[in-house]
Amino acid sequence: MSSSRTSSTPIGTSRRRRGVAAVLGTLTALLSALALVLTLPGAASAAEPPPPAPAPPEPEKPGDAWMGAGVRMHEGDDTPGTPPADGGKGVAATVHGVDVSSHQGNVNWKGLWDSGVRFAYVKATEGTGYKNPYFTQQYNGSYNIGMIRGAYHFALPNSSSGAAQAKYFASNGGGWSKDGKTLPGVLDIEYNPYGSTCYGLSAGAMVNWIKDFTSTYKAQTGRDAVIYTSTSWWKQCTGNSGAFGSTNPLWVARYASGPGELPAGWGFYTFWQYTSSGPIVGDHNYFNGSMDRLKVLANGG
Template sequence: MEAKNWHPSDDDYPAQGIDISHHQGAIDWSLLPDQGVDFAYIKATEGGDFVDPRFAENWEAAGEAGIARGAYHFFTLCKPGAEQAANFIATVPRDERALPPVVDLEYMGNCSERPKLDDVRAELGDYLRLVEAHYGKPAVLYLTEEFDEEYAISENFDRPLWLRSLVLEPEFGARDWTFWQVSNFRQLEGMQGRVDWNVMQETALTIQPTPVPEATSSSP
């Protein structure tokens, strides 16, 4: 099998899918289900004011194609968590059928600031509290190993984990993964260039969040 077509065994991982943003360009969503796309996470927002220019289009088209859909927010270290939550809430519709909201926590593409550990946790706590209250669902934490090592996010926030570990199953995180980002080189008909490929455990639909203690904080 060519690398661009590789994915984990469907027998071992029956729920597989993609995460996308405007970088994939216009997508023909009708072609994706027959290529094994069971679910899609769609970038909605970043920081306090950026909205992905293709979010609304992708959100609607994924639903029309019968693909389970969820939205994600890229969390910047340069903005207060409450401000970022407001951006996400203003952009993503409430839909009981949608997958849980995701917050993307990584260094790649982030601002150059590296706030103190306690400040990052406080701002993330503010973000989670507001988003989960609005959508009534657990938030999933997307983590790279470097980010988790620096801020011990998985140890301090009892949420489902989405862990990035290309090809090999993740060996980090405070508990088992719920989503695993398997590769960043899959290519699909109906889409430009490469796309991230992921697998999902059934528990993604059932795990409930542990409330974050009430707290407020200043901007990092």
């Protein structure tokens, strides 16, 4: 009598094992292919935020300076991430903006608009001998894309009077019109990027120079100029004067996650420059309020 051996593994179980093995093999192949793709240059770059635009080189001659040049040189550039949505002061809303100078050349305003930027300040003049050669493209381009825009003047208090520089600024791009899209001009008064921190002026002389500029600018345009500065410079070079807080809006420079202590005389800031290395171009800023409030400022309120 002959006998035959039968398999101890049921046929169904064997088929299931072969099926699992096939699935595992397919998954392994897919994972290997994915790993290869991720190692290719540029892979997954679309999901990464753009790197910060490089800041301009340190100024060497009049005309080279930009808003924050002296601050970056003396206080450092921490280039923080995006500040709190409330601007660090508990306001209801904030509006994102940039400031630019000749270092940015012809600006891609559509790219900035698409990134959420809604206002811009453009360098117009410095001292009484420099005009931004890109001013027209930058000033008109930001306006044409839909932004509210304004102009700023980089002060050189050791080169001429405040009155002379205010007149030069107002006549070369720093004027104002009540069109709902033009912001008051800015006096950029900060660390001297070319030499002595306080431009060789005593605290009293510096305060008088600023008064000379702001009173002349108002006479020329009907608006109180915004004052851009950093708290540390203001303390050192004006003796922490409180003379301007009731008349001139404050634009404070501080590269951190909050605006920090403000100069004397101001209970709140109007603009805050929070980084000098934006993701596209220029320095990046917040307006301390809603878009409606920014429009009020543009209209003279």
